[in-house]
Amino acid sequence: MALGSFKFRPTGKRVLVKLEELPTTVNGLHVVRETGHNAERAQCGRLMVHGTSSKCEAQAGSRVVVNPYNGKDCVVDGIPFKIFDDFAVLAVVEG
Numbered sequence: 001m002a003l004g005s006f007k008f009r010p011t012g013k014r015v016l017v018k019l020e021e022l023p024t025t026v027n028g029l030h031v032v033r034e035t036g037h038n039a040e041r042a043q044c045g046r047l048m049v050h051g052t053s054s055k056c057e058a059q060a061g062s063r064v065v066v067n068p069y070n071g072k073d074c075v076v077d078g079i080p081f082k083i084f085d086d087f088a089v090l091a092v093v094e095g
Helices: none
Strands: 014-020 043-050 063-066 072-076 079-085 089-093
Touching: 014 063
Parallel strands: none
Antiparallel strands: 014 043, 014 079, 043 063, 063 089, 072 079
């Protein structure tokens, strides 16, 4: 799915994220995943598109870490996504 041809845009201060696995290494550093009941606390995904008034610092196509308790499930063309408020984007994963 090309980002340039994406026809779905969330409204207001929301972002659309396609969830992915949290990376195990970032710039040569090992990422320790939480276990137990905290294992699902943070989720990683690819930011697909911003809402019209979103002030999120991440650019479309960036890998981001989001707060999973804030998202709403959504399916576009049979592909699962989540819609988050822009403040639910906790970090940008670089590298």
